Amino acid sequence: MGRPETGDLAAKLGRIRKDREAGQAIQALRQNEMTGAGRAFRLASEFVAAVIVGVALGLALDAVFGTRPILMIVLLLLGFAAGVLNVVRAAAEMNASAPQPNPDDLVPVDDDDDD
Amino acid sequence: MAGTDPIHQFNIYELFSFGSVGGTEEGGGFELAFTNSALFMVLAVGLIASYLILSTRGRGLVPSRLQLVSEMSYEFIANMVRNSAGTEGMKFFPFVFSLFSFILIVNMLGMFPYFFTVTTHFIICAALALLVIGIVIVYGVMRNGFGFLKLFVPSGIPLPVLFIVVPIEVLSFLSRPLSLSLRLFGNMLAGHIVLKVFAGFVVSLSSLGFFGIVGAILPLGMTIALTGLEFLVAGLQAFVFTILTCVYLNDAIHPGH
Numbered sequence: 001m002g003r004p005e006t007g008d009l010a011a012k013l014g015r016i017r018k019d020r021e022a023g024q025a026i027q028a029l030r031q032n033e034m035t036g037a038g039r040a041f042r043l044a045s046e047f048v049a050a051v052i053v054g055v056a057l058g059l060a061l062d063a064v065f066g067t068r069p070i071l072m073i074v075l076l077l078l079g080f081a082a083g084v085l086n087v088v089r090a091a092a093e094m095n096a097s098a099p100q101p102n103p104d105d106l107v108p109v110d111d112d113d114d115d
Numbered sequence: 116m117a118g119t120d121p122i123h124q125f126n127i128y129e130l131f132s133f134g135s136v137g138g139t140e141e142g143g144g145f146e147l148a149f150t151n152s153a154l155f156m157v158l159a160v161g162l163i164a165s166y167l168i169l170s171t172r173g174r175g176l177v178p179s180r181l182q183l184v185s186e187m188s189y190e191f192i193a194n195m196v197r198n199s200a201g202t203e204g205m206k207f208f209p210f211v212f213s214l215f216s217f218i219l220i221v222n223m224l225g226m227f228p229y230f231f232t233v234t235t236h237f238i239i240c241a242a243l244a245l246l247v248i249g250i251v252i253v254y255g256v257m258r259n260g261f262g263f264l265k266l267f268v269p270s271g272i273p274l275p276v277l278f279i280v281v282p283i284e285v286l287s288f289l290s291r292p293l294s295l296s297l298r299l300f301g302n303m304l305a306g307h308i309v310l311k312v313f314a315g316f317v318v319s320l321s322s323l324g325f326f327g328i329v330g331a332i333l334p335l336g337m338t339i340a341l342t343g344l345e346f347l348v349a350g351l352q353a354f355v356f357t358i359l360t361c362v363y364l365n366d367a368i369h370p371g372h
Contacts, residue, residue, distance in 0.1 A: 038351050041301070042355065046290070049291075052293060053289050053293055079286050079290070082283045083287075086287050093362070
């Protein structure tokens, strides 16, 4: 076991680390592509849940105060607003966790040959 | 036709009973029964516990393959908790890890033919979501006292607008357990029904003679594709449930936006 072998090992280790980093990048990319349906379902359920909670709470309060259907209508509207808020928050969160796009892709490509 | 009934797989039946509690008249009170749902929950917990205990028994410095899986799942959840709830959130690591492994294994057990999928019953998902929100509220109030209410009052908003914003924020908070449980339940239920419906087409079509059997190739292909998709959904929903748990725990630790 001499020095050269250690250097060999270091080179090998460096190569393995590089490979692993590439693998992780690919995995992250794939995960992002796969979860399209999952993301859609998340946004939908965030919105629907808030509306349902609003209506249920409104009906319950109406039953307590005997004001049916006024509180139900008010809380339905509030639930709608809360649903939109949920969706905006969830979408912002998804945007924040998404990888930065390649700056080259953001520049429009001039496809026509007329110049 | 019980064979192709897509709902039949969700039946809960009693395996044995511990006897009933309360209730004076016939049909009153409730029965403490060990159902097929309970069996699969126990099975999942047993699998997780025995796998983790047995695979880490060697405590090798260079892990064996089985030990590696345990260590990777630890790293995976630990990173998730640290990224979304900070190092202080690591207090909840055992809870989050249990939640993730339970949902994942229960969903995956449901992918075996003839097995029961616990998460296709809303009450299970609702109980899990309420547990998460309960912990968020209790810990948030314990740690921050009234400061926890800052969660509902976004900073930098003039007083008159607060009268509209605060109810909306409260409703938004209240909708969390519902959306959390609805998502898990809906994905698992819908997936299993669709899978069964397409598999049922294969059975009914192939009883129609030669052309039926040829035609059955299409739903068979669909069933195979959906099986793959269901594996993805099973893992993904466990992941989504856990990551949202971490996000909500972060709200309990650091209220106020």
